[in-house]
Amino acid sequence: MTASFLRTFYILLLLSGINVTLNNSSEIGEPKCTETERKALLTFKQSLVDDFGTLSTWTNHLNNTDCCKWKHIQCNHQTGHVNLLDLHGNYPYTPYLRGAINVTSFI
Numbered sequence: 001m002t003a004s005f006l007r008t009f010y011i012l013l014l015l016s017g018i019n020v021t022l023n024n025s026s027e028i029g030e031p032k033c034t035e036t037e038r039k040a041l042l043t044f045k046q047s048l049v050d051d052f053g054t055l056s057t058w059t060n061h062l063n064n065t066d067c068c069k070w071k072h073i074q075c076n077h078q079t080g081h082v083n084l085l086d087l088h089g090n091y092p093y094t095p096y097l098r099g100a101i102n103v104t105s106f107i
Helices: 004-013 035-045
Strands: 073-075 080-083
Touching: none
Parallel strands: none
Antiparallel strands: 073 080
């Protein structure tokens, strides 16, 4: 896992609800997420309570294994690494996601 990937999540923890981008997120293409990052995202999701289905596309089903196609995720089209996690809700002060954040899933 790259240092920039970990840095993204540490910043996300500090700024929860604000978009965090690395590299060139405007690149266009069909990314395929990396297996380690997909597993890390699924582990991260397990530690959260998602009453509104914000992360409903984050699944491990056979036809849904590319985390770059999940909602709230954007990947670099060249490397397949996650560039953006957009976890804020549509309305301020609404707890779309809650629970303990499993930071070890990103290490």
